[in-house]
Amino acid sequence: MVSNNINKWEKYLTTDDYVYLxxxxxxxxxxxxxxxxIILVGPGRSGKSTLKKDIHSYLGDELCGLYCMSxxxxxxxxxxxxxxxxxxxxxxxxxxxxxxQTVLNFIKxxxxxxxxxxxxxxxxxxxxxxxxxxxxx
Numbered sequence: 001m002v003s004n005n006i007n008k009w010e011k012y013l014t015t016d017d018y019v020y021l022x023x024x025x026x027x028x029x030x031x032x033x034x035x036x037x038i039i040l041v042g043p044g045r046s047g048k049s050t051l052k053k054d055i056h057s058y059l060g061d062e063l064c065g066l067y068c069m070s071x072x073x074x075x076x077x078x079x080x081x082x083x084x085x086x087x088x089x090x091x092x093x094x095x096x097x098x099x100x101q102t103v104l105n106f107i108k109x110x111x112x113x114x115x116x117x118x119x120x121x122x123x124x125x126x127x128x129x130x131x132x133x134x135x136x137x
Contacts, residue, residue, distance in 0.1 A: 002022055002025060002026065002058060003057075003058045005054040005057055005058055006021075006022065006025065006054055006055065006058055008054075009021070009047075009051060009054070012047060012136070012137075013134060013136075014135075017132075017134045017135070020038075020132055020134075021038065021134065024038060024112070024132075025055060025058065025059065027112070028059060028063055028083050028084045028112055029058075029059060029063065031083075033110030033111075033112070034110065034112040035107065035108075035110060035130075036107065036130055036131055036132050037087075037103070037107055037112075037113040037114070037115060037127065037130060037131045037132070038113070038114045038115070038131065038132050038134060039090065039114075039115050039116065039117060039120075039123065039127075039128070039131045039132070039133050039134070040052070040114065040115070040116040040117075040134050040136055041116070041117055041118075041120050041133055041134065041135050041136065042116075042118065042135060042136030042137060043118055043137075044118060046136040046137055047136050048116040048136050049116070051136070052086055052114060052116065055084075055114065056086070059084060062082070063082055063083050063084055064082050064083075064084045064085075064086065065080075065081060065082035065084070065085050065086070066085070066086045066088065067085055067086070067087055067088075068087075068088050068089050081111070083112060084112045084113075084114065085106075085111065085112065085113050085114075086113075086114050086115070087103075087113055087114070087115040088115075088116075090115035090116070090117050090123055090127070091117045091118075091119045091122035091123055093124065094122050094123065094124050095124075100124045100126055100127060103127060104126060104127065104130060107130045108130075120133070
């Protein structure tokens with residue numbers, strides 16, 4: 001069962017989003033793979049970063065890593081990639097086909113990602129197709 005840090009988010013998310021998020025996190029904790037990326041969408045100060053910090057706190061450093069989207073292709077060579085990757089800058093790679101394809105390949109091979117954005121219209125449509133969108137308000 002998830003910690004109180006995660007449970008507190010139940011009142012801020014839709015039931016579907018909360019259940020999905022908890023299952024996603026528990027899959028990572030139990031060594032099971034996910035086949036989508038989660039994208040947290042909302043304006044500034046809507047809780048996106050706080051939710052990511054709470055997830056990281058729950059899962060710990062051994063299961064979580066942080067990468068910038070501009071360096072997404074570099075994780076191919078990282079032998080210590082964590083089961084859950086937090087990606088910053090998902091809207092910065094909108095037109096970078098190689099980086100988008102790299103992320104899609106990682107998702108295809110069951111790498112779990114959580115990213116966030118304030119500008120959903122700047123997220124590549126191919127990434128959206130392989131993602132669960134969780135709206136934060």
